[in-house]
Amino acid sequence: MTELMAYPATTAPPGLQxxxxxxxxxxDDLAERAIRVRERIIEMCAGSTGGHLGGSMSLVEILxxxxxxxxxxxxxxxxxxxxxxxxxxxxxxxxxxxxxxAERGFLPAASLADYGRPGGxxxxxxxxxxxxxxxxxxxxxxxxxxxxxxxxxxxLSGSDRRVVVVxxxxxxxxxxxxxxxxxxxxxxxxxxxxxxxxxxxxITGTTESVIGLEPLEERWRAFGWTVRAVDGHDPxxxxxxxxxxxxxxxxxxxxxxxxxxxxxxxxxDRLVSHFAKLGERERRRAxxxxxxxxxx
Amino acid sequence: MTTVLTAxxxxxxxxxxxxAMPLDDRLVCLDSDTGLFLGKDFGTAADRYLNLxxxxxxxxGAAAGLARCGRIPFVNTxxxxxxxxxxxTVKIDLSYAHLPVRIAATHSGLSAGxxxxxxxxxxxxxxxxxLPGMTVLxxxxxxxxxxxxxxxxxxxxxxxxxxxxVPTPTLPVDLPPIQIGRAQPLRQGSxxxxxxxxxxxxxxxxxxxxxxxxxxxxxxxxxxxxVKPLDEQALAGSEAPVVTIEEHWRTGGLGSAVAEALAExxxxxxxxxxxxxxxxxxxxxxxxxxxxxxxxxxIEHAALRALGR
Numbered sequence: 001m002t003e004l005m006a007y008p009a010t011t012a013p014p015g016l017q018x019x020x021x022x023x024x025x026x027x028d029d030l031a032e033r034a035i036r037v038r039e040r041i042i043e044m045c046a047g048s049t050g051g052h053l054g055g056s057m058s059l060v061e062i063l064x065x066x067x068x069x070x071x072x073x074x075x076x077x078x079x080x081x082x083x084x085x086x087x088x089x090x091x092x093x094x095x096x097x098x099x100x101x102a103e104r105g106f107l108p109a110a111s112l113a114d115y116g117r118p119g120g121x122x123x124x125x126x127x128x129x130x131x132x133x134x135x136x137x138x139x140x141x142x143x144x145x146x147x148x149x150x151x152x153x154x155x156l157s158g159s160d161r162r163v164v165v166v167x168x169x170x171x172x173x174x175x176x177x178x179x180x181x182x183x184x185x186x187x188x189x190x191x192x193x194x195x196x197x198x199x200x201x202x203i204t205g206t207t208e209s210v211i212g213l214e215p216l217e218e219r220w221r222a223f224g225w226t227v228r229a230v231d232g233h234d235p236x237x238x239x240x241x242x243x244x245x246x247x248x249x250x251x252x253x254x255x256x257x258x259x260x261x262x263x264x265x266x267x268x269d270r271l272v273s274h275f276a277k278l279g280e281r282e283r284r285r286a287x288x289x290x291x292x293x294x295x296x
Numbered sequence: 297m298t299t300v301l302t303a304x305x306x307x308x309x310x311x312x313x314x315x316a317m318p319l320d321d322r323l324v325c326l327d328s329d330t331g332l333f334l335g336k337d338f339g340t341a342a343d344r345y346l347n348l349x350x351x352x353x354x355x356x357g358a359a360a361g362l363a364r365c366g367r368i369p370f371v372n373t374x375x376x377x378x379x380x381x382x383x384x385t386v387k388i389d390l391s392y393a394h395l396p397v398r399i400a401a402t403h404s405g406l407s408a409g410x411x412x413x414x415x416x417x418x419x420x421x422x423x424x425x426x427l428p429g430m431t432v433l434x435x436x437x438x439x440x441x442x443x444x445x446x447x448x449x450x451x452x453x454x455x456x457x458x459x460x461x462v463p464t465p466t467l468p469v470d471l472p473p474i475q476i477g478r479a480q481p482l483r484q485g486s487x488x489x490x491x492x493x494x495x496x497x498x499x500x501x502x503x504x505x506x507x508x509x510x511x512x513x514x515x516x517x518x519x520x521x522x523v524k525p526l527d528e529q530a531l532a533g534s535e536a537p538v539v540t541i542e543e544h545w546r547t548g549g550l551g552s553a554v555a556e557a558l559a560e561x562x563x564x565x566x567x568x569x570x571x572x573x574x575x576x577x578x579x580x581x582x583x584x585x586x587x588x589x590x591x592x593x594x595i596e597h598a599a600l601r602a603l604g605r
Contacts, residue, residue, distance in 0.1 A: 081366070085364075085365075128392075128393060134364065135360070135364065135389065135393055136388055136389075136392050136393055137388075138388075139384055139388055141353070142357060142384075142385065142388060142389055144354075144357075145353060145354040145355075145356070145357020145358050145360075145361070145385070145389075146357050146358070146360050146361040146364065146389060147361060148354060148357070148358040148361060149357065149358035149359060149360060149361020149362040149363070149364070149365075149369070150361035150362070150364060150365050151361070152324075152346065152358065152361070152362060153361065153362050153365035153366070153367055154365070156324070156343060156344060156367075157365075161365075163361075175353070176353035176354060176357065176385070179351035179353055179354035180354045180357065180358070182349075182351070182354075183348055183349070183351065183354050183358065186349075187346070
C-alpha cells in the first residue's frame with residue numbers, strides 16, 4: 001500500500017494553491033467561459049430534441065473549475081493512463097459536460113451542433129464513445145461505486161490519481177450512493193472526492209418535499225466523510241474546496257449550493273427548467289439573459 | 297447418479313484464484329462477505345483481496361471502476377445477487393461499458409439447497425445471456441472451472457462464471473479439452489442431440505443417453521459450458537431432434553438459447569428445466585433437482601417425445 005497521496009501543486013494554476021484565495025484574472029476568465037458554456041447548453045436545448053436544461057445550468061461552474069483548475073488531463077491524450085478521473089454520475093447533466101469538454105478542447109465546439117442528430121453520438125446521456133467521457137451514466141447512483149473502485153486502483157498502484165464523482169442531489173436518494181459512501185470511508189479512500197450539485201430540485205418538487213436529504217452535511221459526516229460546503233457558482237470557493245488536500249484517511253464531499261436553471265432568472269429555481277425544448281424566441285431570450293445578466 | 301463428489305466448482309475457483317493472484321498484478325479479488333476466502337492466504341497479493349461487505353451494487357460498481365483503470369477484478373457473490381440485486385450495475389457498468397470484470401457467481405441453480413428460493417438462482421442464465429458482450433460460462437466440474445478460469449482471464453469484456461456451492465460429481469478425465477465458445481462433445485450419436493450445461497445436467501444427460509442406448513437410440517451429448525456466445529455451429533450439421541437440460545427455470549436459459557438458434561431450421565427442441573415456480577421446500581441440491589423433474593428418466597421421456605415415440 002502506498003502512503004496517503006499528496007496532490008501536486010500543479011493541480012491548481014499559480015496563485016491558486018490551497019488557501020491562496022481566488023485569482024481575479026482566473027475568475028474573470030472562468031466567468032467568460034461560463035457564459036460560453038451556458039450559451040452552448042441553450043443552443044443544444046434549442047435543437048430538435050431538447051435537453052435537461054436546469055440541471056446542466058446548475059453544473060457549469062463546478063465542471064469548469066474541475067476541468068480547468070483541478071484535474072490533470074490532456075485533451076490531446078484523453079486516454080492518458082496518468083490522468084485524473086471525472087465521473088459525471090448525474091448523467092442528465094450531459095449538456096454541461098459536452099459544452100465543457102468542448103471548452104477544454106476534448107471535443108470540437110462545432111461538433112455540439114450534432115447534439116440529438118439521429119444516428120449521431122450526442123445522446124441525452126453521456127456516451128462513453130466520446131473523448132473525455134469516462135463511463136456511461138444516466139441511471140442514477142452508479143458513479144460513486146465506480147469511483148470507489150477507481151480510487152482503490154490508484155491506491156493499489158501507488159498513484160496520486162484523483163477521482164472526482166459529480167452527483168445530483170436527488171440522486172442521493174439512491175441506496176447505492178450510500179453503499180459506496182460507507183465503503184469509501186471504511187476503506188479510507190482519501191483520493192476520492194464527491195461533488196454534490198445541490199440545486200434542491202428534482203422532477204416533481206424540492207428534494208425536501210419528495211424524500212428529504214437534510215441534514216445533508218451531518219449525514220455525510222456520519223458516513224465518515226470530510227464535508228466542505230460551498231457556493232457552487234463561486235469559482236473561488238469551488239477551487240479552494242477542490243484543491244485543499246484531503247484530510248488523512250478520509251474521502252471528501254463538496255456540497256455545492258447551486259441554482260437549477262442558473263443564468264436564466266425567469267426559470268431559476270423552478271421545476272419547469274428540468275427539461276426544455278426551446279423555440280426560437282425562447283432561445284434568443286435565453287442567450288440574451290446569460291450574456292447580459294450573468295453573475296460570475 | 298454418479299456419487300463421486302470431489303470438489304465444488306467454487307472451491308476450485310477459489311484455489312485457482314489464490315494461486316494466480318500473486319503472479320498477476322492485474323488481478324483483484326473483491327469479496328462480499330461470502331466467507332469463501334476465510335483463513336486463506338493470498339501471500340504477496342494480500343492487499344488485492346478486498347472484502348466490500350454486504351452491498352452488491354457497490355461491489356459490482358467498484359469492480360467496474362477497478363477494471364476501468366486496467367485491473368481484472370474477480371467478484372465473489374451469490375449468483376442471484378449478481379444477476380438480480382445488482383443487475384443494473386452489471387448491465388450498465390460492466391456490459392455497456394464493456395469492462396473485464398469476472399463475476400464468480402456461487403450458489404447457482406439449486407445448489408443453495410435448503411437455503412430456499414431467496415438463495416436459489418434459476419434466472420441468472422436468462423438474465424446474463426441477454427447482456428451484450430457478456431460471456432456466460434457454466435463449468436460442469438472442478439477441472440472445467442480451472443480451465444475456464446484460465447481462458448477467460450484475458451477476455452476484453454465481462455464474464456459470468458456460474459459456480460456451485462457444494463461438491464458435485466466429476467466428469468471423466470479423458471474428455472476433449474474444454475474451450476470457451478466451443479461445445480464439448482461427450483458422446484456421439486445420430487438419432488438425437490442432448491445439449492446440457494452444469495454439473496448435474498451433464499451427468500444426467502450422459503446417463504439418459506445410456507438409457508436411450510438400451511432402447512436402441514443413439515444420442516449425442518454436447519456439454520454447452522459456454523451459454524454465450526453459443527456454439528451454434530455445434531448444433532448445426534444434423535437434423536436430429538434436440539433435448540436441452542439445465543439447472544435453471546425452463547424459460548430463458550440454455551434451452552431458450554438453443555431454441556432461438558434453431559427456431560428457423562424447423563428442428564424440434566424440447567427443454568428439460570425447473571418448472572415455472574419457486575422451489576420452496578427443504579432439501580439438498582440433488583433432492584430439489586429430482587423434485588423439479590430434472591432426472592435421467594425425465595430426460596429419457598423428453599427424448600422419446602422428441603422422437604415422436
